[in-house]
Amino acid sequence: MRNAILFALLLVTHVAAAQIDYDQKLRSLGITLTPPSKPIANYVKAVRTGNLLFLAGHGPTLGDGSNITGKVGKDLTIEQAIQAARATAISLLSTMKAEIGDLNKVKRIVKVTGWVNCDPQFTEQPKVMNGCSDLLVAVFGERGKHARAALGANALPMNIAVEIEMVVELEP
DSSP states (O other), rough: OOHHHHHHHHHHHHHHHOOOOHHHHHTTTTTOOOOOOOOOOOOOOOEEETTEEEEEEEEOOTTSSSSSSSBBBBBOHHHHHHHHHHHHHHHHHHHHHHHHGGGEEEEEEEEEEEEEEEOOOOHHHHHHHHHHHHHHHHHHHHGOEEEEEEEEESOOOBBEEEEEEEEEEEEE
């Protein structure tokens, strides 16, 4: 009996130690979430069904409400585009937090799909999308690793540099 109690205490301690506070993780990375912007057309920014949260396409909206705009390979460098994808990931996290209230409910980032507004000869879309993927892994660790598509687009709404949508599995 005593061994069973000790095992249970060790298990609880191990589980508690493995629990990460994602809001604290964001702060340690110097990331501040802002209230999500309003949709620009007839849609909602997030839909939850069961344990899945579907986030609509988001752009690289900065804290002041402006967007990173331009065509990669023409107006923007690849480094600027990577920062745009990172800013878009922060925008997605802001919407997610507003929708579910607590990022600790995230079980896994399932799928990320991104479009890069680029010159027709530009072929480094996966490198641009790493700006988003790297941030998600930095925040969520293994739970942040996801399936992904990185696509080029000849134009995006309001000339934004990238648009990214995401599917997230939540704890029941």
